[in-house]
Amino acid sequence: MILKKYHKKWYLNIKNNQKNKFMSKFQLPTEIIDLPSKGVLYESGSALAEGSVEMKYMTAKEEDILTNQNLIAKGIALDELLKALLITKVNLDELLVGDKNALLVATRILGYGKEYTFKVLDEDNQLVDRTVDLSKLKDKELITDTQIEAGKNEFAFTLPSAKVDITFKLLNYKDDKNIDKELKELKKLFPTKPSPELSLRLKYIITSVDGARGSKDIRDYVDNYLLARDAKTLREEYRRITPDLDTVYKEDGQEAVKIPINLNFFWPK
Numbered sequence: 001m002i003l004k005k006y007h008k009k010w011y012l013n014i015k016n017n018q019k020n021k022f023m024s025k026f027q028l029p030t031e032i033i034d035l036p037s038k039g040v041l042y043e044s045g046s047a048l049a050e051g052s053v054e055m056k057y058m059t060a061k062e063e064d065i066l067t068n069q070n071l072i073a074k075g076i077a078l079d080e081l082l083k084a085l086l087i088t089k090v091n092l093d094e095l096l097v098g099d100k101n102a103l104l105v106a107t108r109i110l111g112y113g114k115e116y117t118f119k120v121l122d123e124d125n126q127l128v129d130r131t132v133d134l135s136k137l138k139d140k141e142l143i144t145d146t147q148i149e150a151g152k153n154e155f156a157f158t159l160p161s162a163k164v165d166i167t168f169k170l171l172n173y174k175d176d177k178n179i180d181k182e183l184k185e186l187k188k189l190f191p192t193k194p195s196p197e198l199s200l201r202l203k204y205i206i207t208s209v210d211g212a213r214g215s216k217d218i219r220d221y222v223d224n225y226l227l228a229r230d231a232k233t234l235r236e237e238y239r240r241i242t243p244d245l246d247t248v249y250k251e252d253g254q255e256a257v258k259i260p261i262n263l264n265f266f267w268p269k
Contacts, residue, residue: 028056028057028059029056029057030054030055030056030057030087031054031055031057031106031110032052032053032054033052033053033054033055033102033103033106034051034052034102034139035048035051035052035053035096035099035102035103035243036098036099036102036139036140036141036142036243036244036245037051037096037098037099037141037142037243038051038141038142038243039051039052040142040148040150040151041096041142041148041151041152041153041170042094042151042153043151044150044151046090046091046094047088047089047090048090048094048095048099049151050088053086053087053088053090053103054086054087054088055085055086055087055088055103055106055107055110056085056087056110057110057111058081058085058107058110058111058112061084062081062084062085062111065077065080065081065084066081066266068080078104079092081107081266082100082103082104082107085107085110086103092173093172093173093174093177094172094173094174095172095173096153096170096171096172096173096242096243097170097171097172097173097176097242097244098140098170098242098243098244098245099243100173101244101245101247101261102139102244102245104261104265105134105137105245105247105261107266108134108265108266109134109135111266112266114133114134114135115131115132115133115134116131116132116134116259116265117129117130117131117132118130118259118260118264120257130254130257132249132251132257132259134259136249137245137246137247137249137259138245138246139243139244139245139246140242140243140244140245140246141243142241142242142243143240143241153169153170153172154167154168154169154207155167155168155169155241157234157237159226159227159230159233159234160229160230160233161227161229161230161233162225162226162227162230164209164210164230165210165211166206166207166208166209166210166234167206167207167208168205168206168207168234168238169205169207170205170238170241170242170243171201171204171205175204178204179197179200179201179204182200183195183196183197183200198231198235199222199223199226199231202222202226202231202234202235203215203218203219203222205234205238206218206221206222206234209221247259247261
């Protein structure tokens with residue numbers, strides 16, 4: 001369940017209700033949304049370290065954000081939507097990618113309800129409608145069978161083939177944006193070369209190699225020394241421990257389907 005706790009609080013959508021007695025009659029409910037990470041990896045001074053955030057229900061004003069062509073073109077429409085709905089003051093750049101996914105699904109439920117219909121290919125390779133209940137999606141919580149220091153987003157790992165000790169972190173939204181920006185710049189410089197996305201993500205994930213923490217050292221190791229079998233194992237470990245929302249949906253008698261989260265998630269029609 002995304003909305004795990006109902007929060008009996010009402011958000012006044014005005015700055016001073018005494019100045020406007022008519023508007024003071026209208027209030028919006030809010031919900032407390034639990035984060036899959038439980039806030040464990042955020043620094044103690046961050047509001048996200050509480051493990052949950054407060055969000056208000058979507059109004060017609062927020063729908064304007066979803067249809068703003070300028071925001072859509074810049075790829076920031078969903079970011080601006082979250083900023084408008086979050087009552088808890090947080091820095092979106094700090095959000096772990098999995099926590100942000102959970103907030104987007106919660107936003108969809110608060111805005112348009114728990115049922116979501118989208119197109120999938122059936123066994124005959126034909127597009128058909130599939131309706132899912134978003135409230136049934138489960139949190140994939142942080143795996144804690146490895147040593148974790150509260151407030152520190154870093155994990156120790158030994159590359160099994162090279163026997164090299166490294167540390168790595170879980171990517172946050174700022175990292176994701178920087179990776180996308182770097183990939184676009186590389187595409188412009190080298191349009192005919194294959195995308196280096198897999199290795200680039202590893203350069204952002206790895207925080208030290210054999211004690212060396214310099215970005216140049218990490219990038220050099222990934223480019224020239226990281227064995228493919230070790231890279232594969234590291235990616236598997238990263239996925240294993242990452243807290244997220246499990247967007248693979250399955251009901252009895254139906255095949256599992258991965259729910260796409262994009263602008264159509266909020267405007268399926």
